[in-house]
Amino acid sequence: MSESVVLPALGESVTEGTVTRWLKNVGDSVEVDEPLLEVSTDKVDTEIPSPVAGVVEEILVQEDETAEVGAVLAKIGDGNGSAEAAPAEEPAAPQEAEQSPEPAAESAPASESAPASESASEPVSAPASEAAGSESPSGDSQSIVLPSLGESITEGTVTRWLKSVGDSVEIDEPLLEVSTDKVDTEVPSPIAGVLQEILVQEDETVEVGGELARVGSGAAAPAAETAPADEQPADDSAAEPAEEPKPAAESASSAEAQTSAPSESAPSEASPAQAASAPAETQGTAGYEKPAPADEQAGAATEAPAAPAPAAGTASGSADSNAGYVTPIVRKLAHERGVDLSSLSGSGVGGRIRKEDVLAAADSASSAQPAAAAEPASAAPAPQVSELRGTSQKMSRLRKVIAERAVASLQGTAQLTTVVEVDVTRIAKLRQAKKDEFLEKTGSKLSFLPFFALAAAEALQTYPIINATVDGDSITYPSTENISIAVDTERGLLTPVLRDAGSKNLSEISGEIADLAARTRDNKLTPDELSGGTFTLTNTGSRGALFDTPLVFLPQVAIMGTGAVVKKPVVVSGPEGDSIAIRSTVYLALSYDHRIVDGADAARFLTQVRERLEGGQFEANLGI
Numbered sequence: 001m002s003e004s005v006v007l008p009a010l011g012e013s014v015t016e017g018t019v020t021r022w023l024k025n026v027g028d029s030v031e032v033d034e035p036l037l038e039v040s041t042d043k044v045d046t047e048i049p050s051p052v053a054g055v056v057e058e059i060l061v062q063e064d065e066t067a068e069v070g071a072v073l074a075k076i077g078d079g080n081g082s083a084e085a086a087p088a089e090e091p092a093a094p095q096e097a098e099q100s101p102e103p104a105a106e107s108a109p110a111s112e113s114a115p116a117s118e119s120a121s122e123p124v125s126a127p128a129s130e131a132a133g134s135e136s137p138s139g140d141s142q143s144i145v146l147p148s149l150g151e152s153i154t155e156g157t158v159t160r161w162l163k164s165v166g167d168s169v170e171i172d173e174p175l176l177e178v179s180t181d182k183v184d185t186e187v188p189s190p191i192a193g194v195l196q197e198i199l200v201q202e203d204e205t206v207e208v209g210g211e212l213a214r215v216g217s218g219a220a221a222p223a224a225e226t227a228p229a230d231e232q233p234a235d236d237s238a239a240e241p242a243e244e245p246k247p248a249a250e251s252a253s254s255a256e257a258q259t260s261a262p263s264e265s266a267p268s269e270a271s272p273a274q275a276a277s278a279p280a281e282t283q284g285t286a287g288y289e290k291p292a293p294a295d296e297q298a299g300a301a302t303e304a305p306a307a308p309a310p311a312a313g314t315a316s317g318s319a320d321s322n323a324g325y326v327t328p329i330v331r332k333l334a335h336e337r338g339v340d341l342s343s344l345s346g347s348g349v350g351g352r353i354r355k356e357d358v359l360a361a362a363d364s365a366s367s368a369q370p371a372a373a374a375e376p377a378s379a380a381p382a383p384q385v386s387e388l389r390g391t392s393q394k395m396s397r398l399r400k401v402i403a404e405r406a407v408a409s410l411q412g413t414a415q416l417t418t419v420v421e422v423d424v425t426r427i428a429k430l431r432q433a434k435k436d437e438f439l440e441k442t443g444s445k446l447s448f449l450p451f452f453a454l455a456a457a458e459a460l461q462t463y464p465i466i467n468a469t470v471d472g473d474s475i476t477y478p479s480t481e482n483i484s485i486a487v488d489t490e491r492g493l494l495t496p497v498l499r500d501a502g503s504k505n506l507s508e509i510s511g512e513i514a515d516l517a518a519r520t521r522d523n524k525l526t527p528d529e530l531s532g533g534t535f536t537l538t539n540t541g542s543r544g545a546l547f548d549t550p551l552v553f554l555p556q557v558a559i560m561g562t563g564a565v566v567k568k569p570v571v572v573s574g575p576e577g578d579s580i581a582i583r584s585t586v587y588l589a590l591s592y593d594h595r596i597v598d599g600a601d602a603a604r605f606l607t608q609v610r611e612r613l614e615g616g617q618f619e620a621n622l623g624i
Helices: 094-098 116-121 229-239 255-259 267-287 294-303 311-322 328-337 355-368 397-412 425-442 449-462 506-521 599-615
Strands: 003-006 016-022 035-040 045-049 054-059 066-068 072-077 142-145 155-161 174-179 184-188 193-198 205-207 211-216 415-423 469-471 474-476 483-485 487-489 492-494 535-538 558-562 566-574 577-593
Touching: 035 072, 174 211, 328 355, 397 492, 415 599, 425 506, 425 577, 425 599, 449 483, 449 506, 449 535, 449 558, 449 599, 483 506, 487 506, 577 599
Parallel strands: 483 535, 535 558
Antiparallel strands: 003 072, 016 035, 016 066, 035 045, 054 072, 142 211, 155 174, 155 205, 174 184, 193 211, 415 577, 469 474, 487 492, 558 577, 566 577
């Protein structure tokens, strides 16, 4: 008996999501809570786990398609009803006979998989907007079109081509990067072959369904190309004796050819494609380095021997294809650390390479290298030169949203910043005395930030105007102190919310901040965890800054920045008069909306925070 997998609720205001990637294919086994697919919304990208164990029998929503919350995404059963095992002649699976001779495990969307050989034998050809691989009039090349990237997205801008003309490309290998007003994503190739022509250049915009490029075998088209697909093997062998026959890739005469392993299809194409694509794949995946000139690569592809590849080589290529999907963040990290992605074995689902794999490989490489010779004492270390130097890049969607919100906040509010200096010597001594015990009992490091968060939450209860939100001409005073914690990520600045901070102790605050920060950087947050904040805390001192003037984001009315804690000589008053002592100090900067918050309100708030921190009486709040 089959069970339906539906799109769960992903947040209070989220009503739909777009399937970005299926982690399982029809016929694959899946365990309870094992990630099944990835879904993107306007607030967060997340994985959907399987609610049941069994075999994926049917996928109802393809990649890049949008579904409403509660819609059925797939069906899971015991495998008896698997669509993969059904004969091609049955009406229940009409699309099986129309798909390309890819492995069934690839499960590419039907809109991206119609091959040239079979579309020629169809009585009615599919429109260009529905077939990413529809036959092109020139040679044996097939068109690559811009797939649907969301319900309301009508066009996209090509930001970067990951392959050049003459490069070999495998099925589902990233071909280019496209940016829209909602998402930045990679467009994979629905077919394997050689990139013959690029029709849309970088920074150009194309509508959904528009033709991006053409991919083919790299050989000239035979004279009888318009003949039915089942007649091509004999004609091709007579007209082009230098090439081997292509039985599975061009005949597709049975359902078995569609579900066979990659090693059983197109032996004559596999060898030159793999031989020509080995260096290109390393460059395009690991470092985005500029490929060799197109004419050199095209020559390498056509001069490669056409002998069938051995089974071991084909199996290796299949494994690389299965684990070849790498997120832009992981690819960028690998380039920065000098890690060759083609040499890694991914620990993610289906062998996917994760950020942790790259970091582990980078650590291993650095530890294996011999220690460099000591530089002369007079020689300063060479500065690190960024790869972005001398380049120009489009802003990501997240960066555009942050920019728009920042400008709107500045234009719609009257912002002012007040700064105080706080002596945190007593807290520093408490941390030094309790940090080992705190770490042992809670698993979290005892930093200064939880102390600042607790003192701020207590002061917000006393002065709720700092915790207020603005709604038109109304001021709302929330009943809880939900503190947004600014987290620096590779994608930009995000602010997960520490809820009801006023009721928590230092142990709870420290643990939740560490958890939120880690899941923010790994893109594992839910939309609700990024919304609902009433006050923001940003640790600008984590990079050594003494203080700054943080920016308030509507609808909040205040944000507090904590500078670096530094030791310096300070005048201290005592019973015997003034003296100079070494003290640990920090600057706290409160920016606020002067339309709602007066300078006196800000000063009173900061004064309470300073007195609480300088008092240092936090032993009862440790929670250990």
